[in-house]
Amino acid sequence: MxxxxxxxxxxxxxxxxxxxxxxxxxxxxxxxxxxxxxxxxxxxxxxxxxxxxxxxxxxxxxxxxxxxxxxxxxxxxxxxxxxxxxxxxxxxxxxxxxxxxxxxxxxxxxxxxxxxxxxxxxxxxxxxxxxxxxxxxxxxxxxxxxxxxxxxxxxxxxxxxxxxxxxxxxxxxxxxxxxxxxxxxxxxxxxxxxxxxxxxxxxxxxxxxxxxxxxxxxxxxxxxxxxxxxxxxxxxxxxxxxxxxxxxxGGKSANVVLESADLAVAVETGLGAAWQNGGQSCNAWTRMLVPAAKQAEIVEMLVAAAATYVVGDPVDEKTQIGPMSSAAQRDRVAGYLERGIADGAKLVFGGPESLEDLKPGAYVKPSIFTGVAPDSELAQEEVFGPVLAVIPYTSEDEAVEVANSTIYGLAGAVFGEDEHALSVARRLRTGQVDVNGAKFNMLAPFGGYRQSxxxxxxxxxxxxxxxxxxxxxx
Structure with missing residues (x-):
């Protein structure tokens, strides 16, 4: 060998x-x-x-x-x-x-x-x-x-x-x-x-x-x-x-958190799916759609969970998020973070600043935004980095409409009571949907709708x- x-x-x-x-x-x-x-x-x-x-x-x-x-x-x-x-x-x-x-x-x-x-x-x-x-x-x-x-x-x-x-x-x-x-x-x-x-x-x-x-x-x-x-x-x-x-x-997958969801599971699993592989996954759940009445609670849980992630040298076994794949990719992700702030989204974790202690590596800060407009660049374009956009909704129909509002349709998720979550999953215009964090199935087809x-x-x-x-x- x-x-x-x-x-x-x-x-x-x-x-x-x-x-x-x-x-x-x-x-x-x-x-x-x-x-x-x-x-x-x-x-x-x-x-x-x-x-x-x-x-x-x-x-x-x-x-x-x-x-x-x-x-x-x-x-x-x-x-x-x-x-x-x-x-x-x-x-x-x-x-x-x-x-x-x-x-x-x-x-x-x-x-x-x-x-x-x-x-x-x-x-x-x-x-x-x-x-x-x-x-x-x-x-x-x-x-x-x-x-x-x-x-x-x-x-x-x-x-x-x-x-x-x-x-x-x-x-x-x-x-x-x-x-x-x-x-x-x-x-x-x-x-x-x-x-x-x-x-x-x-x-x-x-x-x-x-x-x-x-x-x-x-x-x-x-x-x-x-x-x-x-x-x-x-x-x-x-x-x-x-x-x-x-x-x-590409993809811009939505994770729809329903009123009936176990929030602890939805937050832990959802953040992991958004930031896995440094967010450099075409099927990453980069938009978390949450009930408006529970947004503050969910964001608090997300920030607490995000603070436990270890960013660092990828050969260190404690590291959960390594560098972006290249300096060009790092700069691309940082650009999206800057534009998200300029567009009025609220940064609640991370940011576009360099990680000084990890230079000259291609690192970015994993980041979370709230107040993201569904039609904004941050909600519509594939960032391909550890960036999560939290978007509130006031009705199930609105959540489905927002989830289906991009040019993409590769993946997605729904968290909530099983049968209810399944009914929402059927309404998402996307190639695969995970309900309540179901495991990946190697026998199931993988691919997308529309421009995915x-x-x-x-x-x-x-x-x-x-x-x-x-x-x-x-």
């Missing part, structure tokens, strides 16, 4: 390493600002070589018996489990997730999602009789996977595992901010005995490598996770060749994204 800190970062094309030929991109530790590694800056030529390798591998891989593909994905899952420490260390070093969170969530989720899709494949309806038709599911072809930095390996495996299991081949462009786990996965794929060319990695920037993948005529599908702005661009470029495009984009995207990942729905449907009449 290669230690994460010594992992050689090169493109991975056709089962072999391909060194940089046109410069590199430095990767910095956001806790210190120190450059820790570099990745090659791929270009259209690199993309073309990777797509051709994937096309060549598709012929054999798509004809490989399902049982063998399932076994290969299970071996990949096992190999990732063996590399859990390297994965956690890499993610903490590159994007600042606290090491305990990296171990418990960042490193474990890819193991679970790959194992889960392998298990469900055995009962998946690959063929179905409908009247005089035989309806069969077949692989799409070459899949371009473009993934972000916030959950770097989870987002990769959520695409690669079902795509490969379905018989597709993949060209991955991971985030240049947190690139190491893509290389760790390449090791795991090779160790699992997957043929060369089934999994390829091209590093680089979105405007260069991402655009080249979306435009390439040899790519049959693009699966993209990232910002809504970038997702729109992928859709436009991919439309020229009428590719299938699956998008998992149009695809689904995980479970049976995530597998279906990577399949074509053919009907044969007889």
């Amino acid at each position: 290669t230690a994460a800190g010594r992992l050689e970062l090169t493109h991975w094309i056709g089962g072999r390493r391909v060194a940089a030929h046109d410069g590199t991109i430095e990767v910095a530790d956001p806790a210190t600002g120190r450059v820790v590694t570099a990745v090659p800056a791929g270009d259209a030529g690199t993309v073309d070589a990777a797509v051709r390798a994937a096309q060549d591998a598709f012929r054999e891989w798509s004809a490989t018996p399902l049982a063998e593909r399932v076994a290969a994905v299970r071996r990949i899952s096992a190999a990732l489990k063996e590399r859990a420490d390297d994965i956690a260390t890499s993610i903490t070093t590159e994007m600042g997730a606290p090491i305990v969170f990296s171990r418990k969530v960042q490193a474990r989720m890819p193991v679970a999602s790959s194992r889960t899709v392998a298990e469900l494949a055995e009962t998946f309806p690959w063929e179905e009789e409908i009247g005089n038709s035989l309806v069969v599911k077949e692989p799409i072809g070459v899949v371009a996977a473009i993934t972000p930095w916030n959950y770097p390996l989870h987002q990769i495996v959520a695409k690669v595992a079902p795509a490969v299991l379905a018989g597709n081949t993949v060209v991955l462009k991971p985030s240049e901010v947190a690139p190491r786990t893509a290389a760790i996965l390449a090791e795991a794929v090779a160790e699992a005995g997957v043929p060369a060319g089934v999994y390829n990695v091209v590093y680089g920037t979105g405007p260069v490598v991402g655009e080249a993948l979306a435009a390439h005529p040899g790519v049959d599908m693009v699966s993209f996770t990232g910002s809504t702005r970038a997702g729109k661009r992928v859709s436009v470029v991919a439309a020229e060749t009428v590719k299938r495009v699956a998008l998992e984009l 995207g149009n695809g689904r990942e995980l479970g049976r729905y995530g597998l279906e994204e990577f399949l074509e449907t053919k009907s044969i009449q007889r």
Whole structure:
């Protein structure tokens, strides 16, 4: 096994390493600002070589018996489990997730999602009789996977595992901010005995490598996770060749606290879901909608809970919030805090000031605002940092209207008496809703409404994204 800190970062094309030929991109530790590694800056030529390798591998891989593909994905899952420490260390070093969170969530989720899709494949309806038709599911072809930095390996495996299991081949462009786990996965794929060319990695920037993948005529599908702005661009470029495009984009999720809610549970769980991973989660519950009559009580509880959070060095096991992923992300979040104050929202915890004792790291103060207007920038735009906006409501209908008032629809939550909370959850225009802090379900579909995207990942729905449907009449 290669230690994460010594992992050689090169493109991975056709089962072999391909060194940089046109410069590199430095990767910095956001806790210190120190450059820790570099990745090659791929270009259209690199993309073309990777797509051709994937096309060549598709012929054999798509004809490989399902049982063998399932076994290969299970071996990949096992190999990732063996590399859990390297994965956690890499993610903490590159994007600042606290090491305990990296171990418990960042490193474990890819193991679970790959194992889960392998298990469900055995009962998946690959063929179905409908009247005089035989309806069969077949692989799409070459899949371009473009993934972000916030959950770097989870987002990769959520695409690669079902795509490969379905018989597709993949060209991955991971985030240049947190690139190491893509290389760790390449090791795991090779160790699992997957043929060369089934999994390829091209590093680089979105405007260069991402655009080249979306435009390439040899790519049959693009699966993209990232910002809504970038997702729109992928859709436009991919439309020229009428590719299938699956998008998992931004969010501004609402946590609706009902009159009947257990406030202690709603506050603790809600704040945790807003600030998890430093708030750098597309499904973070960044708006807490509370009964106006209980706002003062809830805010007091939130501030008390917030004061217990430890912000600091992500390698310290006591740390709950580390740095933002980069200096640019820190500045972006601080800008939202400043604009929130300028717009008249009341800052009750945190603020835009620098954390002097943690310089030169990319740290921000986790913050809570009240008096946030539902149509304000702070309530409408994805901050992607540890910032919670508390918004009061006077009726259930108003709460639902405010919850549904953004361009997004990725996630959400409702706290209250079970049946009542469920009825409100049904009214939210969003892809997934947690009732009273229900646990994450790896078999359930994950994806959004409106400008949060149009695809689904995980479970049976995530597998279906990577399949074509053919009907044969007889």
